[in-house]
Amino acid sequence: MISVDIEIKLKAYHGGQLLKIKRQFVSGSVTKIWGPSGSGKTTLLKMIAGLSAPRKGKIVADGITWFDDEQLINLSPQKRHIGFVFQNYALFPNMTVQQHLEYASNDTDWIKRLLQLGQLDNFTTHKPDHLSGGQQQRLAILRALATKPKLLLMDEPFSALDSKMKTLLMEELKPLIKQLGATTIIVSHNLQELEIFDGEVMNFEGLV
Amino acid sequence: MDLSPIWLTLKLAGITTLLLLLIGLPFAWWLSRGRSFIKIIAEAIITMPLVLPPSVLGFYLLLAFSPQHGLGKWLHDTFDVQLVFSFPGLILASVIYSVPFMVGPVKSALQQLPGSLTEASYTLGKTEWQTFRYVLLPNIKPSLLTAAVLTFAHTLGEFGVVLMIGGNIPGITRVASIAVYDSVEKMDYASANNYSLILFSITFVLVIAVFMFNKYQAKGPLA
Numbered sequence: 445m446i447s448v449d450i451e452i453k454l455k456a457y458h459g460g461q462l463l464k465i466k467r468q469f470v471s472g473s474v475t476k477i478w479g480p481s482g483s484g485k486t487t488l489l490k491m492i493a494g495l496s497a498p499r500k501g502k503i504v505a506d507g508i509t510w511f512d513d514e515q516l517i518n519l520s521p522q523k524r525h526i527g528f529v530f531q532n533y534a535l536f537p538n539m540t541v542q543q544h545l546e547y548a549s550n551d552t553d554w555i556k557r558l559l560q561l562g563q564l565d566n567f568t569t570h571k572p573d574h575l576s577g578g579q580q581q582r583l584a585i586l587r588a589l590a591t592k593p594k595l596l597l598m599d600e601p602f603s604a605l606d607s608k609m610k611t612l613l614m615e616e617l618k619p620l621i622k623q624l625g626a627t628t629i630i631v632s633h634n635l636q637e638l639e640i641f642d643g644e645v646m647n648f649e650g651l652v
Numbered sequence: 653m654d655l656s657p658i659w660l661t662l663k664l665a666g667i668t669t670l671l672l673l674l675i676g677l678p679f680a681w682w683l684s685r686g687r688s689f690i691k692i693i694a695e696a697i698i699t700m701p702l703v704l705p706p707s708v709l710g711f712y713l714l715l716a717f718s719p720q721h722g723l724g725k726w727l728h729d730t731f732d733v734q735l736v737f738s739f740p741g742l743i744l745a746s747v748i749y750s751v752p753f754m755v756g757p758v759k760s761a762l763q764q765l766p767g768s769l770t771e772a773s774y775t776l777g778k779t780e781w782q783t784f785r786y787v788l789l790p791n792i793k794p795s796l797l798t799a800a801v802l803t804f805a806h807t808l809g810e811f812g813v814v815l816m817i818g819g820n821i822p823g824i825t826r827v828a829s830i831a832v833y834d835s836v837e838k839m840d841y842a843s844a845n846n847y848s849l850i851l852f853s854i855t856f857v858l859v860i861a862v863f864m865f866n867k868y869q870a871k872g873p874l875a
Binding site for chain 2: 490493494495520521522525526527528530532534535536537538547548587588590591
């Protein structure tokens with residue numbers, strides 16, 4: 445169970461805007477976050493991941509405090525053991541597909557399985573600039589899964605995939621996430637594409 | 653023709669470049685991470701050799717290294733090390749003089765990398781050092797090479813600082829640029845031309861190599 449009770453200050457053209465979020469994410473559940481650009485969806489993911497800090501509040505995961513402004517606790521991203529799929533993929537230009545996964549994990553069987561899942565097993569020696577947009581996005585998802593995270597945070601993870609690949613990947617991802625028992629939070633501007641995942645919808649529209 | 657000034661110059665440039673790689677990389681990385689008043693001051697100090705006349709820098713280094721004053725006196729009394737008119741003194745002066753040529757390009761390259769690369773590495777459980785070593789450093793290779801070559805080439809051409817700190821002691825501090833000056837003073841234009849031609853050729857080849865490498869790298873994703 446991940447409990448989030450935070451206050452975020454969002455940057456806006458006319459000064460900052462405050463966004464209060466109080467939510468509990470049940471272990472193993474999928475939460476779909478939907479909302480317009482600039483509504484704080486990505487900011488929330490980054491704060492849960494420890495990549496930026498809320499203005500104030502508390503984030504507790506399975507009884508461990510990740511963030512508490514009063515107790516001055518702010519666990520580093522490395523210690524939170526999360527998987528993060530970045531909107532811009534954030535792939536390492538110097539690494540091949542295989543090296544991306546090896547950088548994240550030593551489990552060769554798991555890496556092999558992920559490569560098959562993402563249909564990248566024939567592209568293991570390719571670097572990101574020699575992959576299509578869809579392949580890059582799949583690699584970003586596979587890399588996030590490589591560490592077998594207990595919390596998977598995905599920021600617009602399917603936006604660059606064509607509808608066929610999107611359906612295929614999501615169908616394969618679903619049991620994999622279930623098997624990992626990972627609590628999953630997916631941010632998307634297109635709620636329809638996430639219909640395949642059972643889970644609650646968190647609507648950011650009108651929050652700010 | 654006495655080639656010792658050329659060898660001494662190459663030795664000085666090589667050691668300076670190696671030392672600056674060791675010192676400059678972590679320093680550039682520190683500077684690239686956010687802004688603070690201390691960092692602004694630090695950056696201003698290391699930029700000074702770019703704008704100060706070499707003789708001014710050389711004069712202050714001469715005072716600092718002098719066995720009669722502060723640092724120089726302490727080094728002399730404690731370790732029996734004399735920096736003025738010695739090769740180690742030349743190395744230290746060259747490191748200080750060339751610091752912006754190493755730190756500047758590396759810092760800019762690190763700042764241009766998307767912050768999400770570092771963030772992605774952190775979410776994979778990697779430490780700051782692992783992220784620097786396996787993600788950041790390999791992705792700034794062209795800038796790193798440019799910085800190293802610029803530092804090397806700049807050290808080859810040092811004159812003012814070298815003259816102030818090292819003087820003109822054959823085999824110890826008489827580097828090629830000093831040898832050119834010395835030859836011209838003696839009206840020995842043939843020797844001056846030989847030294848100049850060798851320096852010109854070396855630096856030209858280095859600069860061409862950097863341009864060629866960067867052109868090849870420009871096909872990469874970070875171009």
